[in-house]
Amino acid sequence: MILGPNGSGKMTLLKAVLGLAEIYRGRIVIDGEDVRGIYGKPRILSTNLEEVYRLLGLNALKLVELYTDLAMGDIGEALRFMESFGPRKELIAGKKLWELSPGQRRVLPWL
Numbered sequence: 001m002i003l004g005p006n007g008s009g010k011m012t013l014l015k016a017v018l019g020l021a022e023i024y025r026g027r028i029v030i031d032g033e034d035v036r037g038i039y040g041k042p043r044i045l046s047t048n049l050e051e052v053y054r055l056l057g058l059n060a061l062k063l064v065e066l067y068t069d070l071a072m073g074d075i076g077e078a079l080r081f082m083e084s085f086g087p088r089k090e091l092i093a094g095k096k097l098w099e100l101s102p103g104q105r106r107v108l109p110w111l
Contacts, residue, residue, distance in 0.1 A: 016028055058096075059096060060092035060095050060099075061092045082107055086104065087100070092104070
């Protein structure tokens with residue numbers, strides 16, 4: 001758990017660990033391994049930060065499909081769950097993640 005006041009660098013640290021922010025000085029070591037050596041390796045780091053999804057440029061439906069596939073889930077079940085709370089498949093197929101309202105993003109299957 002990382003705790004600290006606003007502006008102390010908690011999110012910047014997390015982004016550096018994930019490879020989303022540059023490390024200018026020093027090193028970040030997890031379990032004895034420098035994080036720069038583990039970027040892109042499967043089953044090492046995971047996040048659902050919106051910044052990651054924005055980089056992909058996929059529509060929200062493709063992101064749901066991608067996440068469900070990566071989690072070895074059932075896409076039909078994920079879509080039924082999502083639609084039971086409001087956002088229809090057709091709606092998210094035509095929008096990027098950041099174009100959805102906070103409430104619509106909240107019920108996407110990865111949350």
